Amino acid sequence: MSAYHVKTPLVRVENLVKEFPISRGVLFRKNIGSVQAVNGVSFEMHDGETLGLVGESGCGKSTTGRLVLRLLEPTSGRVFFENRDLATLQPEVLRKARLDFRMVFQDPYSSLNPRMSVEDIIAEPMQIAGISKLERRARARDLLEIVGLRDYHATRYPHEFSGGQRQRIGIARALTMNPKLLVCDEPVSALDVSVQAQIINLLKDLQKKLSLTYLFVSHDLSVVRHISDRIAVMYVGKIVEIASKKDLFNKRLHPYTQALLSAVPIPVPGAKSTRIILSGDIPSAINPPSGCRFHTRCPEVMKKCFNEDPVLMDIGNEHKVACHLITH
Amino acid sequence: MKNDPLLSVCDLCVSFETEHGRMVAVDGVSFDLNQGDVLGIVGESGCGKTVTALSLLRLVPSPPSNIERGKILLNGSDLLQFSENEMSAVRGNDISIIFQEPMTSLNPVYQVGSQIRESLVLHQNLKRKEAWEKTIDLLDMVGISDAAEFAQNYPHQLSGGMRQRVMIAIALACNPKILIADEPTTALDVTIQAQIFELLRGLQEKLKMAVILITHDLGVVAEFVDNVMVMYAGRTIEYGPVDVIFSSPRHPYTQGLLSSIPNINRDVEELFVIPGVVPNANEMPSGCSFHPRCKYVRDACLHQIPSLIELSPEHGAACILAEGEFL
Numbered sequence: 330m331s332a333y334h335v336k337t338p339l340v341r342v343e344n345l346v347k348e349f350p351i352s353r354g355v356l357f358r359k360n361i362g363s364v365q366a367v368n369g370v371s372f373e374m375h376d377g378e379t380l381g382l383v384g385e386s387g388c389g390k391s392t393t394g395r396l397v398l399r400l401l402e403p404t405s406g407r408v409f410f411e412n413r414d415l416a417t418l419q420p421e422v423l424r425k426a427r428l429d430f431r432m433v434f435q436d437p438y439s440s441l442n443p444r445m446s447v448e449d450i451i452a453e454p455m456q457i458a459g460i461s462k463l464e465r466r467a468r469a470r471d472l473l474e475i476v477g478l479r480d481y482h483a484t485r486y487p488h489e490f491s492g493g494q495r496q497r498i499g500i501a502r503a504l505t506m507n508p509k510l511l512v513c514d515e516p517v518s519a520l521d522v523s524v525q526a527q528i529i530n531l532l533k534d535l536q537k538k539l540s541l542t543y544l545f546v547s548h549d550l551s552v553v554r555h556i557s558d559r560i561a562v563m564y565v566g567k568i569v570e571i572a573s574k575k576d577l578f579n580k581r582l583h584p585y586t587q588a589l590l591s592a593v594p595i596p597v598p599g600a601k602s603t604r605i606i607l608s609g610d611i612p613s614a615i616n617p618p619s620g621c622r623f624h625t626r627c628p629e630v631m632k633k634c635f636n637e638d639p640v641l642m643d644i645g646n647e648h649k650v651a652c653h654l655i656t657h
Numbered sequence: 658m659k660n661d662p663l664l665s666v667c668d669l670c671v672s673f674e675t676e677h678g679r680m681v682a683v684d685g686v687s688f689d690l691n692q693g694d695v696l697g698i699v700g701e702s703g704c705g706k707t708v709t710a711l712s713l714l715r716l717v718p719s720p721p722s723n724i725e726r727g728k729i730l731l732n733g734s735d736l737l738q739f740s741e742n743e744m745s746a747v748r749g750n751d752i753s754i755i756f757q758e759p760m761t762s763l764n765p766v767y768q769v770g771s772q773i774r775e776s777l778v779l780h781q782n783l784k785r786k787e788a789w790e791k792t793i794d795l796l797d798m799v800g801i802s803d804a805a806e807f808a809q810n811y812p813h814q815l816s817g818g819m820r821q822r823v824m825i826a827i828a829l830a831c832n833p834k835i836l837i838a839d840e841p842t843t844a845l846d847v848t849i850q851a852q853i854f855e856l857l858r859g860l861q862e863k864l865k866m867a868v869i870l871i872t873h874d875l876g877v878v879a880e881f882v883d884n885v886m887v888m889y890a891g892r893t894i895e896y897g898p899v900d901v902i903f904s905s906p907r908h909p910y911t912q913g914l915l916s917s918i919p920n921i922n923r924d925v926e927e928l929f930v931i932p933g934v935v936p937n938a939n940e941m942p943s944g945c946s947f948h949p950r951c952k953y954v955r956d957a958c959l960h961q962i963p964s965l966i967e968l969s970p971e972h973g974a975a976c977i978l979a980e981g982e983f984l
Contacts, residue, residue, distance in 0.1 A: 385846035491934045521701040521935060522873060526917035526928040533927070548847065551876075555919035555928065574924075592851035593921050594876030598900045606855050607848045610816045 337412055338373035339510060339542050345370045345396055345406035347389075351615065364614045366392040368566035369406070371641070374510070379536065379543040381557030381574075383550055383589070385611055388563040394512045394546045398430055399423065410510070428458070431503035435515035437495030441487040447473070447498055448483040454505045472501040475538075477531060493524035497531065504539070512544045517552060529556060550593050554578065559647075562586050565622040566614055568641060572648035582650045585623045621653065629654060661733060662689035663867055664713070664752075664835060669727035671705075671712050673938075674720055680938040682708040682722075684891040690835065695861065695868045697882035697899070699875065699914075701935050705891040706871045710837045713869075714752055715744050749780050753828035757840040759820035763812040769823045770796075770808025773830060780831045795826040800856055818849035822856070829860065836861075839871045854881060875918055879903060884971075887911050890936055890946035893965065897972035907974040909951045945976070953978055 348363040367389040374380050382390045395401045397408055399415045408415045410426065418426060434440035441450055451472055452465040460468075470480040476497040487495055496516060503511055513532065517525040533556060535541060547553050553560060554574060561571040562585065570583040581587045588605040607626045612618050618625050624634040633653050641651040650656065671683040683705040690696055698706045711717045713729055715736065729736040731751060739747065756762045764772060770792050777788040796804035799822040812820055821841060828836055838857065842850035858881065861868050870882055878885060878899065885902045887895040887910070895908040906912045916929035933950040936942055942949050948958040957977055965973040966980060973979075 385848060493934060522875070522914060523701060523917050523931040524934060526919075526930045527932075529919070530928055530930055550847070551919040551921040554921055555925070578921075588848060590921070592847045594850075594854075594874065594880045595922060596875040596879045596903070596915070596918055596920070598879045598903050600879070604851060604855075606851055608852075610818055610849070611846065 336375065338409075339376050339411060340374040340397060340544075341409040341412075342373070342393075342397060343371050343407045343409070345393065345408065346404045347392055347396055347401060348404045362615060365566050365617065366614055367396065367403075368617075370563075370566075370568055371406075372561055372568065372571060374542055374544065376509075377536070377540050377542055378558040379545050379556055381553035381560040382544060382546045382563060383548065383553050383560060384563035385548060385589075387565070387611060387614055389566040389614070390546045390548075390563050391514050393563070394432070394514050394544055397510075397544060398427070398432055398512055400432070428454070428506040429508050430510040430512065431506070431508045433496075433499050433503050433511055433513040433516045436519050437492050437499055438487075438519070440499055441495055443487050446484050446486055447478075447490075450487070450498060451501050451505055454502070458506065468505065469501075472504055475504065475535070476501045477527075491524070492520050493527055496520065496528050500528075500531065500535070504535070507539070508541070510542045510544065512546070514546045515548070516545075518547065518549060525552070532556065550590060562589065565612055565617050567622060567651065568649075569623065569652070570648075570650045571641070573646070576646060576648045580648070582644075582648075582655050583623075583652045584627050584629050584654070588626075588628075621651075663692045663694075663732065664690040665728075665730040666709075666713070667728040667730070669709065669712060669729065670725040671708050671717065671722055672725055673722050675939075677939045681891055681941075682938065683712065685727075686886075686888070686891075686893050688886055688893070688896065690867050690869065692834065692867055693861075693865045694884065695870060695882045697878040697885045698869060698871045698888060699873065699878055699885060700888035701873060701914075703890075703935055703938065704888040706888050707839055709888070710754065710839050710869060710871050713837065714748050714754060715739075716748075716754075746780075749776055749828075749833065750831045751833055752835045752837065753831070753833040754837040754839065755821070755824045755828045755841050757843050759817065759824045759844070760812060762824055763820060765812050768809050768811055769815070773808070773823065773827050776827050776830045791830070792826075795830055796823075798829070798860070799823075799826045800852075816849075817845050818852060821845065821853055825853075825856065825860070829864070832864065833866065835867045835869065837869045837871070840873070841870075842877070843872075843874075850877075857881075875915065887914070890941060891938070892946065892975065894947065894976070895974040896965075897969075901969075901972050907968060907972070907979040908947075908976045909953055909978075910947050911974070913950075 345367055346369060347367040348365050350360040351362045352358045353361050370393055384390045396403050448469045451469040455465045470483055473480055473482055478497055517528050545556055557574050559573050560577045561568050564585050570586045581590055588607045591605045609626045612625060620636045621634040621639050624630045631653060639651040639653050641649045642656045643649050667687050669683055669686045672679050672681045686709055700706045712724060773792045773795055774788045777783050777791055793804045796807060801807050801822060842853050882899055885899050886893055889910050895911045906915060913931035917931060919928060931950055936946060944960045945958040945963050948954045963975045963977050965975045967973045
């Protein structure tokens with residue numbers, strides 16, 4: 330743990346905010362408000378670790394992933410990659426820097442160009458970097474090997490592959506330029522259970538071999554537990570708890586974390602479930618509740634929660650929670 | 658003596674005419690369902706679980722589909738011999754269904770209340786006013802507060818969880834004996850999923866309905882159902898009480914499926930993997946359809962389609978090794 334403080338983090342995210350405008354009208358479009366998809370998110374990621382980002386739909390986890398890659402411009406806040414502020418980089422420099430961080434997408438059906446052969450899909454980043462055709466071919470075939478496909482697959486087209494194989498191609502493409510960071514946005518949620526295990530094992534294996542760092546965005550807590558070193562739980566645009574996997578699962582301090590973890594069905598018949606059933610729906614990010622955003626569903630809501638937004642506080646051992654119960 | 662089951666499916670076989678020729682989606686599926694039972698049908702995409710469920714209501718369009726053989730006995734009478742009119746009377750009254758994506762099952766241009774009322778007017782010949790009162794009661798029953806006001810909403814104004822509650826209210830409007838739930842929570846978030854299952858469990862116990870739950874989520878199966886039927890490539894490969902299936906599965910596919918899911922309560926270094934992928938319906942392997950992925954494969958598996966071997970009165974598996982010691 331203490332080693333973390335000495336080394337500079339690979340990624341440092343400071344107070345990230347992203348608002349999407351909502352506009353109405355056809356001829357005279359005007360903005361009538363905004364969705365606060367991400368609201369003041371800060372975290373660090375260290376070399377070689379996997380940070381799991383979990384939460385329910387609309388909590389801002391995917392947006393956060395895209396902001397880290399600067400695929401989206403933040404409304405405010407900063408992202409440092411190896412101590413360089415990505416927002417200040419010139420477009421040319423940013424393009425170079427981007428070789429170090431890549432993305433693996435959720436849907437292996439829509440994220441591969443159906444008109445390109447597998448080889449071309451994997452080699453495209455190298456073409457942009459100006460690497461010769463011969464080298465590109467060799468590298469593409471190497472990568473296919475690395476992700477568990479065969480070199481005769483190189484000349485085929487995406488529609489000839491199953492979902493799991495396509496996800497392997499997506500991973501190979503992300504690895505082309507030897508990145509340091511992969512942002513994996515729900516990489517296994519479109520896959521069948523038996524194939525899901527294959528891809529998770531592949532990702533873990535690659536991490537070891539290539540010393541990759543993962544930001545693993547997912548709604549599936551069992552998968553996140555399996556792959557992550559640390560986990561951040563998001564709720565309506567904010568991180569409510571972040572801790573090492575062990576602390577998060579054993580201590581689970583935030584009432585939302587407790588409810589979320591308890592809601593996952595356990596594949597053991599007759600298992601004692603101490604399920605916390607939350608009332609109500611996830612609030613909309615268009616007008617999030619005042620104070621603590623979880624107060625509308627929190628079983629332990631207090632007066633203070635209605636108007637005071639709790640800050641994310643370190644309670645020791647890199648375990649941070651944003652809840653008045655803990656930090657009052 | 659045992660009573661006759663409420664629903665008894667025998668040797669159901671459903672095929673589709675496609676441009677690649679005839680494809681068998683469901684091949685010889687049989688099961689019984691008693692009143693108040695909860696049966697889980699488990700399997701991966703394309704295993705035939707949804708086609709099985711839709712066939713029970715004869716909701717698979719024909720052509721291209723064709724129920725080739727089999728019987729679906731509801732209280733002893735074969736639904737496959739019913740006329741379309743008789744079938745309409747069964748749907749909703751005796752057997753109801755809720756689907757995965759509630760948004761596509763609700764009509765976007767009508768208020769949800771009037772959609773619930775419609776089924777009451779059609780199936781129970783209630784007057785509009787009576788039907789409206791019942792509608793409010795139903796919404797109340799599925800845990801919606803302020804039902805009268807809620808009924809005025811259009812589907813797009815509701816969240817996924819609320820829409821699924823409306824679908825459940827429609828499905829239960831005519832007190833069906835059997836509710837088929839086809840992946841009812843797959844489109845929902847996990848905290849909302851917990852709410853919906855809490856609701857379904859409560860209603861199932863209160864109304865003593867039989868439920869057929871179709872899902873790929875083994876966690877949901879473990880918590881919600883009494884009996885499990887595991888399907889692979891159109892066939893039942895194992896069935897039994899839920900605790901038996903989870904504690905001593907006898908088919909290699911069931912074993913693999915159970916050990917390939919990451920557990921939220923335990924850390925494992927590496928997940929167990931079933932190699933390969935689910936076969937396509939047009940390139941079905943010979944013999945046992947699981948043999949290309951099976952680590953216990955024998956010569957016989959390549960040629961012979963294994964039949965279900967009864968291991969105990971309630972438990973069976975379709976594997977030539979099911980009785981042997983391959984573990």
